[in-house]
Amino acid sequence: MSDNKLVAEKRTQFGKGAARKIRRDHKIPAVMYGHGAEPVHITLPGHDTMMALKVANALLTIVIDGDEQMALAKDVQRDPIKPVIEHVDLVVVRRGEKVTVDVPVHVEGEAAPETVVTIDAQTVQLEVEATHIPENVVVSVEGLEAGTQIKAADLELPAGSTLVLDGETLVVNVTAQISQEALDAELAEAEEEAGIEHEEPTETAETAEGAEAPAAEAPAEEA
Template sequence: MAEKLNVELREEFGKGAARRLRVENRVPAVLYGHGEAPLHLSLPGHETALVARNPNALIQLELADGSSHLALIKEIQRHPLKRSLSHLDLIIVRKGEKVEVDIPVVITGETVAPTIAVVDLQALTLSVDALNVPEQIELSVEGAEDGHQIFAGDISLPGDAELVTDAEILVVAVQTPRVEEEPEDEDAEGVSEEGEDAEGESSEESDEEE
């Protein structure tokens, strides 16, 4: 289901105009695709931040003139310190078309102790229906033992999604953590022993002098 946002067309451009929008708690954005002229938009800050928590969310953009567009987020720019939204690039999508998106991998279940699941690939690139983009791909490692591996090609994909990522890429590996023993401090022992020897020699020399 698409997330609805009421948006406005932007008539001012440049850094100064974008800064003024952010002060008003709005986010500048550009919508493009399907050979149409880009639309420069102003989005509501709070609502857009909530939608952008899912970078693959389907968005229904409602304009004041009654027109609407379905879109996906192509790129998010954030403030380097505050991490607030600075700008969005949006692409127009239509029913029946496929798009390539990166879907995060989420691990579920527990491996056999003391092993752990190590995620080598954080997301899979899939070709999916633009109106049915999955939020995540769940991989169960319940009961998996040391040496168990899951490659991209082993994963069951939702619906009619197609794998774009190389099927031979390792996604998850189950392994036993290595425990490194602390090396003995031989130098310290040597210094101690040498110190004792030196102390003994000094004592003997003192006795001889007396």
């Protein structure tokens, strides 16, 4: 995974007001800690940080007063509405150090016809070397039949990775596709159990299909 170099500035002002001012300047408040060192409060460049953190588990190189330090984003607080990062917690890492990360699952291939592939675990927790964090764990479902289950222990892990997640955790599940008739039957059964009844539409002489029109009265005979 390539490094992302971010030039940071040390912060001396704290609190909500200071954080709002930082964000108004298109920057991001952050704190960096780890390896027994005192936490360092910093300000990161907004656009470059957002671009770097688009990739899961991005390895960052933080430059403070000319000194470089590798770090991983431990927690990223995002605005629930706006595409804005409000705060970042960074954990210091060193080359050769093992770290525990959640790596996304990526499914490839086409399962057997009339099947549905469900990803039950979107990520798997691995222990990896800090400078060699895999972008994803690839799972092939090519030709798999309904009833196939892939558990964490079955995964082919990237080189140098160790599984931390429980090996019995279901990751990918292949099931039979349910037909429309089966869905309708399940719905009808559920409605019957719930006591739901559907009223039949009332037919009238005017709307009933095939209803005969009333016979015309015969003209009265002249006297």
